[in-house]
Amino acid sequence: MCQLLGMNANTPTDVMFSFTGLATRADEHKDGFGIAFFEDRGLRHFIDRDGAIGSPVAQMIKRYPIKSEVVIAHIRKATVGSVALQNCHPFVRELWGRYWVFAHNGDLKDYHPRLHGQFRPVGDTDSERAFCWLMQELAKAHADVPSVDELSCTLRELLPQPARHGTFNVLLSNGQALWAHGTTKLWSVERAHPFTAATLADEDLSVDFAAHTTPQDRVAVVATEPLTTNETWVPFEPGELRVFQGGVRHGRCG
């Protein structure tokens, strides 16, 4: 099963701690990984066909504290589509002058949406087909850049449609917000003042967030499974959409 990791914060924050937790869990996920960091409207996008443990790209990310307000990471176990670079999540497209990033955990059976618009898959995964369809439908639903709230309401209508074909745990961002949709396995945690020490579930490692934060900092983390043992991770209800902005849950449609 693929692993997802999403982070949203109100101040640029690195994900070295969480990514280490995710990569440790990846010994059976040798089929590629990817991670995307928003920095203002810009995007750093790293993917590799190698697994997240051996890859020089993953090694660099673990050492280089890239600070970002929204991060989406994915560790792949190939089910549909070959082990090729064009099948590595997260996928990126541009819409309305913003980059959009998408990662998916799960399988969609017999999923062949009508792609008559401007977004076409480059690889051959069900995930990229779903992303292209979502982008196409967002582009049709709004003439110009909508607000985060409007996007959330549109996504709440769209996301159940691919989900009818199977498991559709999804992370999506345009840099302004992080949308997380869970159908089977997705959890989130929100960190705020007073920050405490957190211990990784899979590795003998802990970090004292109080030493690295200010009282104003807010950070939300979404993952396939809780990454830490001593924080309050909240599971998603089947079909639940959560929207995070500035490190906190946000909006009437999330």
Next chain:
Amino acid sequence: MCQLLGMNANTPTDVMFSFTGLATRADEHKDGFGIAFFEDRGLRHFIDRDGAIGSPVAQMIKRYPIKSEVVIAHIRKATVGSVALQNCHPFVRELWGRYWVFAHNGDLKDYHPRLHGQFRPVGDTDSERAFCWLMQELAKAHADVPSVDELSCTLRELLPQPARHGTFNVLLSNGQALWAHGTTKLWSVERAHPFTAATLADEDLSVDFAAHTTPQDRVAVVATEPLTTNETWVPFEPGELRVFQGGVRHGRCG
């Protein structure tokens, strides 16, 4: 002035030698760099606001032999647009189920093309505007995926239009071919059997290509200035378009 580097080969080839030459030349180009590697239809895309000497991303690229059939790299000296990640070349968009990569050297004065299509700039450079306009016009010119020859002929009509606004040395690829358009400073070299040793122009470094190649290998390199001192670099005529496929000059419109 920004530096451009393009590579096209008939077998996956690394660009560590050429990238080292480019990065050495970059001490006055502290405003970001980027490099994109095609691997089949997939793409590795690295950008950094830091210069190509100090950046951990650049360090990784110099050590990690990423083999690719098409590479486009850019080292930036900001003239238009702030030093932000969204302004770092190369830029990427998807069209017809292929990623397209674009890097530009030069300034376009008063260049505000009508962008009524599906491609919008994320940053605020004249270069990204030109790229979005090119993608828009390619999408209009062909209903579906054209051949490399057809693309070359369309590009030969399109590229002079932005070039009327200033310097427009450009590298463009969709992974199938490398299009290079020069208006002021662009050179290319083609390497083929029998391979010899090449010496970098700016660094006390040489590489014996014969030791790293087979007689069938063909490699073309395009750069703002010749990178080596003992090879035959051919300057572009003003407004010349060259198309490289499988490591050699190609086609009737290139």
